[in-house]
Amino acid sequence: MISIDRLEHIQPYAPKREKKYILLWCTSGDLLLRVDDKKLRLSKSELLTITSGQYFGILEQNKAMGFMLDFTLDFFCKTDHDIELVFQNGLFCHFDENELIAIPSPEQISGILEMIFKEFFVQPYQYLISIHSYVSLLLVEINRARIVNGYEIWKPDALFLRFLELVRNDFGEFVSLKELAQKLGTTTVRLNELSKSYTGKTALTVIFGLQISEAKRLMYYENLLMKEVAQRIGFEDQYYFSKFFKKQTGYSPTAYLKTIAS
Amino acid sequence: MISIDRLEHIQPYAPKREKKYILLWCTSGDLLLRVDDKKLRLSKSELLTITSGQYFGILEQNKAMGFMLDFTLDFFCKTDHDIELVFQNGLFCHFDENELIAIPSPEQISGILEMIFKEFFVQPYQYLISIHSYVSLLLVEINRARIVNGYEIWKPDALFLRFLELVRNDFGEFVSLKELAQKLGTTTVRLNELSKSYTGKTALTVIFGLQISEAKRLMYYENLLMKEVAQRIGFEDQYYFSKFFKKQTGYSPTAYLKTIAS
Structure with missing residues (x-):
């Protein structure tokens, strides 16, 4: 599925878990946005992408004009080519932060979105x-804008992207790297090679990073016991989860909760 | 592979067997064209498609402006979706005649071709x-033009189109319908069902039609003995070929040769 609306028709709404890939394009005014535990202000000639699974809401709508497009992965991704196009340059593949993308030729982006x-x-x-x-042309145009802005091209192949999707879609149940590799019809060696080459980290470290992002989302947005947070990202034991969280982030879950409360 | 050029850069040339799918778009002036054994005049706001395997040449170039685009099937067809788009409405699937397509909104077609x-x-x-x-958008735009012009939508599925491609790509060696079905991972019953539903004819009658078109091309353009023509479309015996040709067309190969000579 896909849908599109003009920003001027969209009212502020509280953050909710998104099940779609969202693209926001601003031609004037601005929007104050919440994405996971961060606040972002989207202004004129800037574009932002939100990955399925993230929390997203609109806090303030300051006469913003432009478009909000959303689509499901199965609408867009008919081939490995499509998968690579969606996730290239981290476009919809946020390990950590969603970035505001400045667009040097706004009339192209507006033209394509008007057609959609x-x-x-x-x-x-x-x-x-x-x-x-038109969505393909839009993604190509955004990639070109990023190159103009001096970004390096990050072009992982479809197998690595499918690995990320698999981890993100199934935090609940702990699955070993070996099982993930089997599900993808590959080996742990190959996954580690790809992971090293595209992120500089082992496959397991990449999984840990995704688990931490998900744990933060759950702590921020859902009224859960720490034990339940642990379970939802695949830890049977709350104590091990706390140690894991501290090792990965440098602070304990309780310290994180205090930061966001203040 | 794909390539594109402006019509104003293209000089007349003698007909040759094309290995690509060609699309001609005229914005002013006209071209006198040869496609197989027919002459066609392409004028302002008209579009013509040539299927791989056809003979094509430009006889006269009368200040024609516009574009000539050509591409191979493997450049465009990454999915069954693409295959269906290329062949829908008979766009690149000429059983018999190539038609001039009048385009009601020429600025759209020109705009897309300028971008390509x-x-x-x-x-x-x-x-x-x-x-x-852009090629997808172009093909969609042509299909819409055909609907505006009152054409019925002809939308065979990818399996039937792959059947046609298989026949067209391998006239030389006689292959039974059963073998064709096996190569396509289907059955003769299914091929006949599809064929009846998309053409009103049996699969074998469709094959016969494609063989006749190819036989005519060989007689028209290549200096072959009738025995060689017969062999090239899968007949071991020249006598059977002549009977077959007469049954399908109403006239003998010799009579056909006389028509084209005059």
Whole structure:
């Protein structure tokens, strides 16, 4: 599924867990946004992407104009090519932070989003095919903007991206790296090679990072006992979870909770 | 592979067997074209598609402006979706005649082709992805034009289209319908069902039609003995070929040769 709306039609709303990939594009005014435990202000000629699984809400709407596009992974990703395009340059693959992307040629982005908006509402013959093509053009255009802005190109292959998706979609039950590799039809050696080459970290360290992000989301947004947080990211024992959290972040879960409370 | 050029840069050339799918778009002037054994005049706001395997040449170039785009099937067709898009509405799937398509909104077609032209020559980051998207948009736009012109939508599924491709790519050696079905991982019953539903004819009748088109091309363009023509479309025996040709077309190979000579 895919949908699109003009920012000027969108009212502030409380953060909620997103099940879609979201792209926000601002042509004037600004929006104050909440993404996981961070606040971001999206202003003119800036673009922001939100990955499925993140918490997202709009805190303030200051006469912002532009577009909000959202789509599910299965709408866009028909081939490995599509998967790579969505996640390249970290576009929808946030290990840590969502970045505001400054767009040097805003008329291109606006032009493509206007076409998607028109196709979505008029629904002419084969509009889903044309929208898919326009979304591709949009993602290419964003990648080009990032290159102009001096970003290095990060172009992991589809297997590594499927590995990340698998981890993100199933925190609840602890699965060993070996089992993950088997599910993906590959080996732990290959996963470690890919992980080292694309992130500089082992596959297990990448998994740990994703678990920490998810643990923070649960602590921030859900009224859970620490034991339940631990379970939801695959730890049977609350004590081990606390040690793990402190080792990865440098502070204990309780210290994190105090930071966000203040 | 894909390439594009402006019509104004293209000089007349003698017909040759094309190994690519060609799309011609005229914005002013006209071209006198040869496609297989037919002559066609492409004029302002008209579009023509040529299927790989056809003979194509430009007989006269009368100040024609516009674009000529060509691509291989493997450049465009990454998914069944792409295959269906290329062949839908008979766009690149000529059983018999190539039709001039009148385009009611020429600025759309010109706009997309200008973008392809620009991407092709500038080759910015991910230009092959963006060109693929623009070609999809172009094919959707042509399908919409055909609907405006009152054509019925012809939307066979990918399996039937792969069947046609298989027949067209291998005339030389006689392969039974059963063997074709096996190669495609299906059954003769299923191929006949699809064929009846998309063409009103049995699968074998469709094969016969494709063989006749190919036989005519060989007689028209290549200096072959009738025995060689027969062999090239899968007949061991020249006598059977002549009977087959007469049964399918109503006239003998010799009569056909006389028509084209006059």
